[in-house]
Each structure stands twice: as C-alpha cells, then as structure tokens.
Amino acid sequence: MKIIAFNGSPRKGGNTEELLNAAIRGAASDSDKQDVRVFRLQDMDITGCLNCGECNETGICIVEDDFQEVADVIRKADRIIFASPVFFMGISAQAKALVDRCQSFWCEKFLLEREIPAGEAGRKGLVLMVGGMKSDKGINCAASQGVAFLRTVSVPESETLKYMGVDNMGDILKHPTAIKEAEEAGQRLAK
Numbered sequence: 001m002k003i004i005a006f007n008g009s010p011r012k013g014g015n016t017e018e019l020l021n022a023a024i025r026g027a028a029s030d031s032d033k034q035d036v037r038v039f040r041l042q043d044m045d046i047t048g049c050l051n052c053g054e055c056n057e058t059g060i061c062i063v064e065d066d067f068q069e070v071a072d073v074i075r076k077a078d079r080i081i082f083a084s085p086v087f088f089m090g091i092s093a094q095a096k097a098l099v100d101r102c103q104s105f106w107c108e109k110f111l112l113e114r115e116i117p118a119g120e121a122g123r124k125g126l127v128l129m130v131g132g133m134k135s136d137k138g139i140n141c142a143a144s145q146g147v148a149f150l151r152t153v154s155v156p157e158s159e160t161l162k163y164m165g166v167d168n169m170g171d172i173l174k175h176p177t178a179i180k181e182a183e184e185a186g187q188r189l190a191k
C-alpha cells in the first residue's frame with residue numbers, strides 16, 4: 001500500500017511532526033510492506049497557485065517546481081495523511097501552497113469530470129491538526145481546508161484529529177491521548 005504524508009509545519013521536531021510520526025508508526029505497524037513517503041513541505045519548492053487558468057482544460061499545472069513530483073505521487077497514493085499546525089485560523093503557508101496548487105486536480109475532477117482512479121485498497125485520508133489556542137474556531141477552519149484538499153484529490157473518506165492548546169515544542173507529547181490516538185488512527189487508515 002502506498003502511503004504518503006505531508007508535513008505542513010516549518011518547525012523541525014514540532015508538534016505536527018510528532019503527531020504525524022505517531023500516525024505513520026500506526027500505519028506501518030501491521031505490515032512491513034507499506035511504502036511510506038513523507039514530504040516535509042518546508043524543504044520543498046512549491047510556490048502558490050498563479051490562477052493562470054492553464055489547468056482549466058487539461059487538469060495539469062504548468063508551473064514547474066516540486067509540485068510536479070508531488071502531483072504524481074498524489075495520483076498513485078492509496079492513503080494520504082495531511083498534517084499542519086494552525087497559523088492564523090488556517091493551515092500553514094507551506095501547506096496552503098500545496099493545497100492551492102491542487103486547483104489542477106480540482107479542474108480535472110469538477111470541470112473535466114475525471115476522478116483519480118482508486119486502486120484495490122481504495123483511497124482514504126487522515127487529517128492531523130494542532131493549534132496553540134484553546135478555542136476550536138481556527139482549528140475547525142484549518143481542518144476544513146485539509147478535508148477539502150483530500151476531496152479535491154479524490155479521497156472521499158477521511159478521519160480528522162484536532163488538538164487544541166498545543167503550542168510549545170513538545171506539548172503534543174504531554175497531551176494525555178494525542179499520540180496514542182494518532183497511532184490508532186494510522187492503524188485504521190492502513191486497513
């Protein structure tokens with residue numbers, strides 16, 4: 001099973017990364033045959049969408065950067081994990097650039113009426129969100145962006161885990177349930 005994961009946090013070893021690692025541990029625990037690839041978006045060259053309209057009739061983005069590689073793996077994935085911290089009520093800029101570039105997939109799906117074909121295992125997703133605030137306003141907004149991304153790339157079924165009040169480095173590790181829940185969500189995802 002091909003599992004890909006996007007880490008939208010620019011902070012190395014931060015809360016998003018810890019939560020994502022737990023989900024990946026869970027997803028890989030049942031079988032050593034899982035093919036897992038993690039993309040740390042901060043280390044990639046993915047610019048924002050130019051709204052040039054070139055993908056309207058082709059479903060293909062013409063901007064040449066790391067998105068081309070990512071688009072290819074998104075197409076072939078059986079499972080997609082999308083993880084981001086909440087930044088100003090939404091996902092991080094790194095994560096948002098990726099999502100916006102998926103406008104090409106949106107055109108393919110909704111204008112050209114072509115879904116990405118699923119393999120035997122179907123296509124399923126997991127959205128992981130961490131936010132420093134105790135209110136759920138921002139994290140709900142960010143989580144909706146994650147689910148919209150998954151639907152756009154023909155992943156209709158997904159689970160979302162959201163952790164609020166998680167701000168300083170390592171806070172997620174002190175959370176009473178987060179790491180265990182992420183491992184379990186990873187296991188469910190890979191089923």
Ligand SMILES: Cc1cc2nc3c(=O)[nH]c(=O)nc-3n(C[C@H](O)[C@H](O)[C@H](O)COP(=O)(O)O)c2cc1C
Nearest residue numbers: 009011014015016085086087088089131132133166
């Ligand atoms: C630029 C910036 C904006 C932020 N905006 C929000 C916000 O709107 N809501 C929130 O709950 N937390 C916000 N936070 C806090 C982060 O979501 C929080 O620190 C999170 O744990 C960071 O995850 P990381 O360790 O993976 O980087 C913001 C942090 C930064 C740096």
